[in-house]
Amino acid sequence: MKFTKILIANRGEIALRIMRSAREMGIKTVAVYSEADRDALHVRYADEAVCIGPAASNQSYLVMDKIIDAAKKTGAQAIHPGYGFLSENAAFARALREAGITLIGPSPESMEIMGDKLSAKAAAKKYNIPLVPGTDYAITDVEEAKKVAASVGFPILIKASAGGGGKGMRIVETADQFEENLQRAVSEAQSAFGDGSVFIERYVGSPRHIEIQVLGDTHGNVVYLFERECSVQRRHQKVVEEAPSSVLTPEIRKAMGECAVMVAKACNYVGAGTVEFLLDENKNFYFLEMNTRLQVEHPVTEMITGKDLVKEQILVAQGEKLSFTQDDLSINGHSIEVRVYAEDPANNFLPDIGKLIRYVRPQGSGVRVDDGFEEGMDIPIYYDPMIAKLVVWGENREQAMDRMIRAIDEYTIVGCQTTLAFCKFVMKHDAFRSGNFDTHFVKHYFTPDVLIENPTEDESTVLAMMAHHLQKSAAKKNTPLSQQTNAGSVSKWKLNRLN
Ligand code: MV4
Helix, strand or coil: CCCCEEEECCCHHHHHHHHHHHHHCCCEEEEEECHHHCCCHHHHHCCEEEECCCCCHHHCCCCHHHHHHHHHHHCCCEEECCCCCCCCCHHHHHHHHHHCCEECCCCHHHHHHHHCHHHHHHHHHHCCCCECCECCCCCCCHHHHHHHHHHHCCCEEEEECCCECCECCEEECCHHHHHHHHHHHHHHHHHHHCCCCEEEEECCCCCEEEEEEEEECCCCCEEEEEEEEEEEEECCEEEEEEECCCCCCHHHHHHHHHHHHHHHHHCCCCEEEEEEEEECCCCCEEEEEEECCCCCCHHHHHHHHCCCHHHHHHHHHCCCCCCCCHHHCCCCCEEEEEEEECEEHHHCCEECCCECCEEECCCCCCEEEEECCCCCCECCCCCCCEEEEEEEEECCHHHHHHHHHHHHHHCEEECCCCCHHHHHHHHHCHHHHHCCCCCCHHHHHCCCCHHHHCCCHHHHHHHHHHHHHHHHHHHHHCCCHHHCCCCCHHHHHHHHHHC
């Protein structure tokens, strides 16, 4: 069935990004919004908009019934959930199925298999996908855990089956630490996820995080759209993503890609999904988990493949066959994304929301900005503090990194602290530039004082202004008051630079 109208059950940059593809396809869009998002860009961009409640997500963007009602009321045939919120909620997928509304995403069954790490591992094991040595069943008995550990070797990582994204993980260095850690992990998993199942794996000490984009249709076809490298992250929050990875050989890429396709086939996957792997120092890769949604960092894949992943999602949700095969896909150039958060990297990345007093996006060749804000808007406190995704494309990695630095320098955000300077620090760092880094990059190399050595253009301006001002006031001290002028050269100069 061809859709004529779809509802986007999300907000911010991803809601806009989805609407843009829908509009290109001639599909009308319905926005839903909370009271905090009345003036948001996704509401203005949509053909229709429905208010679904107060600011708090659990009273708006997370309330299935309100969203389903909005779809029924507006006659939307399908719902795109974006990422976060209800995007990986199997109950929502099932409720849509019962309401006769198409989810632009996988089936509830695929979500359930992959939502639970143990059932995901079990599904992958059937296809001989490499897994980190450990257990593929829930473990509660300390003696048994010690036995497994003796065969796979310490350190060991305890993971919650219902966890994911690093939640509920514990490292165990020696056998005598098992008792305490296992009990704690079980009770933490029970209280955090309502499921105390944990399993153990050998701890891979310095891994790279590499994920494969897959796309499946309802006719059993699945392709991979190569990898994204997401090793630069801070406390499990990704900061920089790129495609392709600088460490994969064509052979490993093909092997990982084919494994990812098998993982998708293992759960009859339909739509866009991401299969996460760890890559160890010897370039062995291991399946970790599958994310059954469109990911934040999908643009880097779009930049190197030329595909519009949202369009493809909509087409397969309409029941169409994929219009290309694996052999039609190739990697063109290099793409990097940085996440621009309203957070203060000098102050432990605490959210620093405020009004965007001045907001000027970078432009020019090979630059894409996915955002949901305009100058003058407030960043709401209720949601994720991501302001934008800054994405660049270059013919090669070097050009992409240089272009990213240029784009960061062009980006003007006044009104809140942002992670831009931090991203510039990463782009200039030898370990990043050489490609020789792992998931410990931020922990190993970042301290707030590096920001002073890596100011963005805006910060350089402010620093120069401060220096200028200090010089003037020092000079003033030695000048009789009667001779002091108040030319306001600082503010005039600032205006020149900003306009
Ligand atoms: C691991 C690991 C080391 N060894 N598993 C973190 C997120 C979740 N998807 C799995 N994670 C990890 N699993 C074994 N056996 C290290 C991590 C990990 C990590 C993985 C990807 C990206 C960033 C990370 C940061 C810390 C730990």
